[in-house]
Amino acid sequence: MADALIQRREFPQELTFLGDGAELWRAVTEDTGSTRFSRPRASDLLLEEHVPQLLGLLPPGPVPVLDLGPGTGRPAEGLLTGLLAAGRFGGYHAIDISPELLAMTAARLSRAFPAEAGRMTFTHGDFRETVPAGGARLVLLTGGTLFNAADPGLLLRHLAAHLGPGDLLVITARFDTLGRAPFRAIEAAPPLPPSHRLGLDLLNIDPDWYDPERGFDPARHEVWSGARLNRPVTLHLDGAHGRRAVDLHTGDLLRLYWQLFLDRTAVDALLHGAGLRTSLFQIGRVSDVAMIVSSSDITGTQGTNMTKR
Ligand SMILES: C[S@@+](CC[C@H](N)C(=O)[O-])C[C@H]1O[C@@H](n2cnc3c(N)ncnc32)[C@H](O)[C@@H]1O
Incomplete structure (x- = not known):
């Protein structure tokens, strides 16, 4: 905290999810039916609405999910619903710095999938320090988490170093898809x-x-x-x-x-700088919300694909 304030005059954003901040995030992402909240909801829907595209980038068999910063667990719930329906669910592991949000995710997913409780784990921790090893997983970094990081390039390089063979890094965020500034x-x-x-x-x-x-x-x-x-x-x-x-x-x-509010070219460059290669850029229901899927340059074997609804 002191370093962020002294060196960059920044309040570390990850701390805003602790304590009362967890309830504030839950309120922002709650589905109220109001258009004001359509962006978080559009971001949640990206995963569940594109399960077939995600599965198309993975080898056959069960798919483990590693969720880095699950928030309230909404995006994961949609994804897991799709994986279970396709008979491809291979376990779920969430890591969050906020014990309050982690508890919300655990409660949501245990309620939604009681029969899978034994295949879901929830770890309180900092994904900048520890990322479990694995392969052919969906590694989620959703809801703008990457672009809130103090140094998104550094975070991507760290994650890329921990991706195993066939792992897909799935990022959802707001992107500049329309070529105009939001403010x-x-x-x-x-x-x-x-x-x-x-x-x-x-x-x-x-x-x-x-x-x-x-x-x-x-x-x-x-x-x-x-x-x-x-x-x-x-x-x-x-x-x-x-x-x-x-x-x-x-x-x-x-x-x-x-x-960060990057266009497609800039986000590709950011990923490339971390040794990652874009496999899919999927624009969501709200046109400035998108999902970008990438894999390690070394382990990835998928072609690049650009899809628009
Ligand atoms: C912007 S919210 C996104 C939540 C969720 N992924 C979504 O799409 O709605 C960021 C989440 O990442 C967590 N987080 C942020 N930095 C983290 C870190 N360094 N390690 C672990 N969790 C972190 C926050 O506590 C919060 O749950």
Whole structure:
């Protein structure tokens, strides 16, 4: 936390899923039927609606699923339904940094598939540290998790190093499929959603001490929101290695949320830089939500395919 604040003026996004943040994410991804929530739902549907395409990229036989950051388990539930219907379910293992979200996934999937409880495992952990070995699996990194990472390229290189023979890395996120930015360059005083404000609340930064901003950074291809400090603030953070002071200054922008918003060419380049090769780019029901499937350049044997609904 202190390093992210001192070096990059960022609140680490993975921490926003812990504690109260888990309930905020659940609320955002809940299916309310409202169009405001259509993007998370469209992202959930990508897996379940394209099980045949995913199976077409795998060798015959049972398919193990490794879910990196399952959130509430919604996308996994749809996928598992399809794999079971096709007689191809080969077990499910989820790893999440948030014990609260992991518990939600476990509850959802145990309720949906009681007969498979013995073939599902749930591990509290950080996938930047440990990724179990395997092969011919579906390795899920869905719902924008990749593009929230502090360094998506580094995360991809780490995951690529842990992919086994025939493993497919399945990423879902918002992509720039229409060639236009989602926001203006800078929008002053926008309402920040509670999940973006969570970091400020955890740091005990009073709402009077900052002005919210959000925008789109065309150089970084990134949607972001943040807090522009209107006074100096010193934070004292207690951790395993003692107390650290973080000095923030008037005018500093504290980044709270960011998400890369790449087009197809840029995402292919990012994957390629990590030693991965695109097997499928599937646009979803909402045109800026897509699933991209890739495999290791060394182990992958599939051809490239571009599909649009
Ligand atoms: C944006 S949500 C996506 C949830 C789900 N995959 C979906 O598609 O709805 C990110 C998820 O990844 C988890 N997460 C983020 N960084 C993580 C890390 N380094 N290790 C393990 N889990 C992480 C979060 O706790 C959260 O469950």
